[in-house]
Amino acid sequence: MKRQAPLVYGYLHNVREQPEWFAEAKERLELWCVSEGWHLGATFSDVGSLLDVEDRVGFRGLVQALGMPQASAAVVLNSVHLSYRADVVTALVAQIRRTKAAIWVQDGGLPDMAQKLCRGQLARPT
Numbered sequence: 653m654k655r656q657a658p659l660v661y662g663y664l665h666n667v668r669e670q671p672e673w674f675a676e677a678k679e680r681l682e683l684w685c686v687s688e689g690w691h692l693g694a695t696f697s698d699v700g701s702l703l704d705v706e707d708r709v710g711f712r713g714l715v716q717a718l719g720m721p722q723a724s725a726a727v728v729l730n731s732v733h734l735s736y737r738a739d740v741v742t743a744l745v746a747q748i749r750r751t752k753a754a755i756w757v758q759d760g761g762l763p764d765m766a767q768k769l770c771r772g773q774l775a776r777p778t
Contacts, residue, residue: 658724660685660756661717662695663710665733669699681729684758690727693717711744718753725754725773731762738763745769 662681666674678695685692694717698710718726726748728734734741745766748755754773755762762770 657689657691659693659722660690660725660727661693661714661723662727663714663733664695664697664729665701665708665710666697666699667701674699677729680758681727684729685727690724692727693723711747715747715751718748718751723751723753725756727756728758730759731757731766738765742766742769749773 662678662685664674664677664681666677674697678697681695682692696710696714696717698708701708714726717723731741734744741763742765745755745762746769749769755770
């Protein structure tokens with residue numbers, strides 16, 4: 653019996669409107685998911701909001717999607733898509749983890765406090 657690919661949802665953030673950058677980042681996210689065998693359900697994004705703000709429209713959509721029964725994880729290219737501030741990254745990771753979904757970061761880097769919130773989460777399939 654074929655194992656079903658994990659359903660993941662992506663998140664991208666950019667402070668400025670840069671369509672070329674966004675298209676490239678979205679493609680990188682999609683390629684990463686394909687290479688890992690994951691099903692990317694949707695990519696949520698915030699453009700123009702500050703990185704030190706926890707309440708973002710696109711991020712709220714991501715958290716809602718992660719509350720769906722089949723959702724496995726949120727995927728981001730690096731933690732800067734969440735914030736450059738460790739406290740904000742930790743708060744956003746906490747929101748994701750409250751849904752019981754994992755967070756998988758392509759570059760693997762999360763601040764220590766955020767990383768601690770990921771203990772016990774679904775491991776990235778290899």
